[in-house]
Amino acid sequence: MDNKIDIKNIPVDVKVHKTDTGVNKYNPRDRIYVRAVKGLHQRLRRNMGFIFMGLFMLLPWLQFHGQQAILLDIVEQKFNIFGMTLWPQDFTILAWIFVIGAFALFFVTTFYGRVWCGYLCPQTVWTFIFIWFEEKIQGSRNNRMKLDKDPWTAGKVWKKALTHFCWLAFSLLTALIFVGYFTPVTQLFVDFFSFDASFWAVVSVLFFMFCTYGNAGWMREIMCTHICPYARFQSAMFDKDTFTVTYDAKRGENRGPRSRKDADYKTKGLGDCIDCNLCVHVCPTGIDIRNGLQYECINCGACIDACDDTMDKMGYAKGLISYTTEHSLEGRTTKVVRGKLVGYFLVLLAVCAAFGWTLVVRKPVMMDIVRDRGALYRETNEGLIENTYTLKIINKSQVEQTYLLSVSGIDELNWIGDQELTVQGGETANLPISLALDPVHANKPVLDIEFVLQDKDEPEVTLSQGSKFFSAR
Incomplete structure (x- = not known):
């Protein structure tokens, strides 16, 4: 049985376009x-x-x-x-926005290359x-x-x-x-x-x-070619069905100048590329797209427009440089719907759904309960047990809101202080209040209570926050 592995020779000679042969080759700003x-x-x-x-x-x-x-x-x-x-407590919403942006970028890049870089x-x-x-x-x-x-x-x-x-x-x-x-x-x-x-x-x-x-x-182009990390890992999202700016070498080679009236240029071994170098002159990163896909290419399509204009003047068919796929150049069918693209799309939908759910369940108001740190409780002159609290109310909307406050958990609790509070849009208000209880109704040292907040104009907007009431027992 023949177990030999076929060996394929891969050429290592890569032609790279150089826009300047001078000594100062590391100063692209002067040569593009x-x-x-x-x-x-x-x-x-x-x-x-x-x-x-x-x-x-x-x-x-x-x-x-x-x-x-x-x-x-x-x-x-x-x-x-x-x-x-x-507020800082809502930064999960901003996190979702960044995640959505990231997966939207991955999805678009997998489908149409670096169009984000070239257009937006x-x-x-x-x-x-x-x-x-x-x-x-x-x-x-x-x-x-x-x-x-x-x-x-x-x-x-x-x-x-x-x-x-x-x-x-x-x-x-x-x-x-x-x-x-x-x-x-x-x-x-x-x-x-x-x-x-x-x-x-x-x-x-x-x-x-x-x-x-x-x-x-x-x-300029230094940001795209040397500093921006996206240029480095974009290839991980590419496959043979990704639309990228590509030069059709089979049609264009061998390149060379010729007259517009030269109708038999193909008999001379020439392709459609007339080697005018306009595709290089219009490129914002200074590359030659005819050398193949390069990480510096930002898919702006400038070389496509320049080449199409030249082809039109020469009377040739447009599309020598175009948005196409590797499979298309090989004569195979491009699979627009494929596993990687569908995967990114499904994840993007899931993240968008999570973001939407976060917005739906988000309350337009927030309340924090701060107990008096000086004493757990005190006894009033009337013999009641009193606990002191500070209610911190945050209005997350940008319009003035009025809130109604109450407490539940112990029916006999007396509320001492305001039970209606108006808070400006996007502002925070602190409301000091006290709760008093007859010792007869305190059957254990620590009682569970719950503060309830309700929007006066929109009763469906309610918020509850648990706390503790300390008694003398």
Whole structure:
């Protein structure tokens, strides 16, 4: 019986595109000049970027019941999100949101590759905005390359200074809006530009301003290729049925230039790729997609639009570079519905259901019972046994609520203090009260009682909290 294992020779010679052969090969910022490109995918990317950029800019300014709709107040340890206030005890809700985001990202990546990176990642969106400033001030890709090689003149200084001024101005706006999620945004803008802002507000704004300026203006693709961990583990979610930006080597090779009128180029051994390198020029990470799938690729589709435009001008069929799967390139059927994708989807549904259930069962009010730490009990002049408590009521909604308070467990207990309390939206109120009991009704040293809270306007909202009543016996 032949037990030999077939050996397959795997080529180890990998061609990697190099955009600069100079000595300073570890300074990619100086060697990647992104060329502007138009097309379906870039329109989609820009429109999605505008929508989410608009949401980012506008959300802090929205008002809800006279208050900032979204205010993540870290100092006060409460997050106001429209009609809901989240306290540290509610951080499981935030945890569910992050888990949902993670599995949604896994699901989308398994199906369509790194489209999050190419279309919605803040690093990508802000980078393209900064490149837009470059194009409007310094000109096209070739003009920017020429400008960097030219000696320093008044014109070059003006263009560079104006570019960096626009970068810093947009970074400042970004930082103010971002910090405005954590402090009242209107007051922040007024105080900042009137030089009346607090020390930590100024430090926070300047910190995020220079982070934005550095990331989108200078680091750019370094964030995607060297710093972002997502680029490193994304391949674990890929399979042969994942749609990724791919070059069809069977159709494109051998690549080479030719005339538009050259109809018999295939008889010369040439493929459809004319080796124009536009796919490299438009790539924000500076890779050559023709070298195969690379972890630097962010699936933005810029090379697809550039290649489709070239194919259209040459009179060739589009799709030399496209969103496709490895199985499709091999001539096999792509399995859209498959185990891994279904698994991520089911987990995502389960997590969403858990998040929804957490919101449904969440009470819009919370109550803590704090006993008097000075004494377990005391005897009044009337001979009654008295226990003192402080009721801490937290209104988790953002509207004023009135609550009715009572106690159960011992019918003969006398309530000393207010039994109706009004609490402002998102605020905490402390109510000191006492409970008194005739010793005749105290049949043991420690009695179980239960404080009951009920919303006056919404009686279905009730909350109970157990405690103890200490007697003299």
